[in-house]
Amino acid sequence: xPRKLIHSGRHYATVIVLACLSIATTATAFAQNSRSxxxxxxxxxxxxxxxxxxxxxxxxxxxxxxxxxxxxxxLPGSGGMIxxxxxxxAPKDGSVLGLVSSNLVINPFIYKSVPFDxxxxxxxISVVASxxxxxxxxxxxxxxxxxxxxxxxxxxxxxxFSYGSAGNGTALHLAAEYFLSEAGVQIQHIPYKGAAxxxxxxxxGEVDFGMLPLVMIEQQVKAGRLRPIAVTTAQxxxxxxxxxxxxxxxxxxxxxxxxxxxxxxxxxxxxxxxDAYRRVQKTLSTPEVRAYQLAQGGLPPSLTLEQSRDFLAxxxxxxxxxxxxxxxxxx
Numbered sequence: 637x638p639r640k641l642i643h644s645g646r647h648y649a650t651v652i653v654l655a656c657l658s659i660a661t662t663a664t665a666f667a668q669n670s671r672s673x674x675x676x677x678x679x680x681x682x683x684x685x686x687x688x689x690x691x692x693x694x695x696x697x698x699x700x701x702x703x704x705x706x707x708x709x710x711l712p713g714s715g716g717m718i719x720x721x722x723x724x725x726a727p728k729d730g731s732v733l734g735l736v737s738s739n740l741v742i743n744p745f746i747y748k749s750v751p752f753d754x755x756x757x758x759x760x761i762s763v764v765a766s767x768x769x770x771x772x773x774x775x776x777x778x779x780x781x782x783x784x785x786x787x788x789x790x791x792x793x794x795x796x797f798s799y800g801s802a803g804n805g806t807a808l809h810l811a812a813e814y815f816l817s818e819a820g821v822q823i824q825h826i827p828y829k830g831a832a833x834x835x836x837x838x839x840x841g842e843v844d845f846g847m848l849p850l851v852m853i854e855q856q857v858k859a860g861r862l863r864p865i866a867v868t869t870a871q872x873x874x875x876x877x878x879x880x881x882x883x884x885x886x887x888x889x890x891x892x893x894x895x896x897x898x899x900x901x902x903x904x905x906x907x908x909x910x911d912a913y914r915r916v917q918k919t920l921s922t923p924e925v926r927a928y929q930l931a932q933g934g935l936p937p938s939l940t941l942e943q944s945r946d947f948l949a950x951x952x953x954x955x956x957x958x959x960x961x962x963x964x965x966x967x
Contacts, residue, residue, distance in 0.1 A: 758899050
């Protein structure tokens with residue numbers, strides 16, 4: 637055999653061996669890392685928010701699944717972009733993950749400048765929560781008891797009403813604009829710094845209505861301080877099945893889930909991503925976490941890693957079209 641071919645064969649064999657050693661080293665390093673140190677879970681929302689509450693509810697199960705302490709780090713600001721940017725810049729060894737909301741796929745279209753590219757700079761690990769939002773009104777200021785009645789009341793005197801959201805560019809803002817776009821009416825928007833402040837002002841009558849997560853409104857609805865009109869998903873929620881969907885109420889175009897997902901930085905090695913996915917799935921399967929998810933309005937979709945990537949891509953496309961259609965902006 638010619639010397640050149642012998643040398644070439646040895647070269648390729650060496651490359652293959654080195655590649656295998658690299659993969660094995662990556663997997664071993666992550667396995668060791670997962671049993672030592674801490675897992676930083678960045679929540680790009682303020683303490684007391686829905687994301688923060690979810691993070692704290694699953695911390696125990698997450699620590700057990702990852703076999704190390706979990707430290708929650710709240711980094712709010714700019715619609716979640718400050719904290720998400722830190723996740724995008726984090727080490728790629730799985731030691732830092734993020735817990736983000738649907739804002740992840742809204743921000744690129746509603747802000748003029750976003751300091752990262754969702755498709756290029758983020759790795760989605762798993763969707764961990766999903767559920768509807770509900771349009772609720774102040775029953776002392778809004779007479780309507782159904783979607784049709786609410787639209788008629790708003791159209792009769794649109795300048796008299798205002799709606800609140802958890803902030804410019806949030807899922808609660810976009811969902812309300814979605815409703816108004818379908819209803820064919822424009823109402824003044826009052827942004828707040830979080831859903832809790834928004835809900836307080838709906839109940840006090842500072843604003844007339846808004847979109848809120850079901851888990852936030854249950855007790856207030858029972859007490860008569862809020863009146864639910866409809867939920868944003870295609871099916872009624874098992875958590876509050878008495879609330880009809882918008883589709884049932886004459887607005888079939890509205891179909892919107894609010895979701896929470898675990899993410900990491902782009903460029904994480906495949907074994908690291910697979911291990912993180914497996915451990916998150918183990919967390920979601922625990923009885924306490926499943927019970928908490930049901931209390932929030934439903935279980936998340938069961939997606940593989942590949943399906944999770946497809947989900948993120950489809951949500952980006954969906955929300956981009958929605959922002960363009962509604963004309964929602966950061967005021």
